Amino acid sequence: MNSEQSNTPKHVAIIMDGNGRWATQRNKYRTTGHKAGVESVRRTIKQASKIGIKYLTLFAFSSENWSRPQKEVSRLMELFTRALKKEVPELHENGVKLRFIGDLERFSEGLRKRMEHVSDLTSNNNKMTLTIAINYGGRWDIINAAKQICAQVEKNQLTVNQIDEKVFEQFLCTTDISHPDLLIRTGGEQRISNFLLWQLAYSELYFTEVLWPDFDGNCLNDAILDFQQRERRFGKTSKQIKEQKNA
Numbered sequence: 001m002n003s004e005q006s007n008t009p010k011h012v013a014i015i016m017d018g019n020g021r022w023a024t025q026r027n028k029y030r031t032t033g034h035k036a037g038v039e040s041v042r043r044t045i046k047q048a049s050k051i052g053i054k055y056l057t058l059f060a061f062s063s064e065n066w067s068r069p070q071k072e073v074s075r076l077m078e079l080f081t082r083a084l085k086k087e088v089p090e091l092h093e094n095g096v097k098l099r100f101i102g103d104l105e106r107f108s109e110g111l112r113k114r115m116e117h118v119s120d121l122t123s124n125n126n127k128m129t130l131t132i133a134i135n136y137g138g139r140w141d142i143i144n145a146a147k148q149i150c151a152q153v154e155k156n157q158l159t160v161n162q163i164d165e166k167v168f169e170q171f172l173c174t175t176d177i178s179h180p181d182l183l184i185r186t187g188g189e190q191r192i193s194n195f196l197l198w199q200l201a202y203s204e205l206y207f208t209e210v211l212w213p214d215f216d217g218n219c220l221n222d223a224i225l226d227f228q229q230r231e232r233r234f235g236k237t238s239k240q241i242k243e244q245k246n247a
């Protein structure tokens with residue numbers, strides 16, 4: 001599959017859910033599920049890059065996930081730190097540009113520096129942009145943008161009348177990437193859980209019962225095939241879309 005020829009979504013975002021249930025089903029600790037989930041991340045990145053997805057955005061840790069038991073949170077942070085060290089060389093070699101979105105202030109200086117280093121190191125890569133959403137919340141993103149806009153208005157760098165969708169978007173943390181074409185959520189829940197609230201306005205939603213540690217390249221292909229059957233109308237009529245295609 002090639003993204004230009006076959007209507008492969010340019011940007012795929014994934015809510016990677018179901019690690020805990022996967023482990024519980026096996027009488028294992030939830031953290032075993034998170035560890036298995038790292039393998040799914042690796043498989044998914046490989047397949048996404050192979051089929052020509054340009055932007056892959058993964059929801060790794062939400063602003064609400066801090067409310068989990070302290071032990072689970074620490075283990076998730078450990079796994080994230082370790083994966084950063086271990087996986088980056090290969091990602092860099094494969095032309096993946098890495099970026100991190102979310103309120104990164106909450107992390108230790110060491111981890112923040114590491115994320116900065118990885119972003120700088122891979123900044124010129126152009127095979128695929130991999131965005132990791134960590135301590136991310138859609139509401140936080142919107143409020144953060146609103147605050148920056150207010151600051152600019154206060155300094156007379158922007159007028160209230162100049163604020164429109166285009167201007168607003170420049171202050172969101174996804175400013176340099178297109179909106180997701182396809183959102184996948186694994187684990188069977190059918191909700192957004194405070195992921196990219198603004199950016200998902202017109203994304204196609206795909207929910208699968210598959211638990212994240214079981215997700216693989218074939219599951220990604222299934223989601224994309226489903227996406228390719230959809231008609232994205234953006235408020236227009238089906239007739240208009242067909243005419244547009246044939247023009």
Ligand code: IPE
Nearest residue numbers: 016017018019020021022060
């Ligand atoms: C997703 O799996 C991983 C994170 C939210 C960090 P869960 O840990 O939410 O797994 P379930 O939903 O409890 O099965």
Ligand code: IPE
Nearest residue numbers: 015016017059060061062193
């Ligand atoms: C969403 O999963 C967040 C991530 C996958 C990182 P949750 O498991 O936290 O979502 P809820 O609590 O079921 O809505």
Ligand code: MG
Nearest residue numbers: 017018019187
């Ligand atoms: Mg969950």
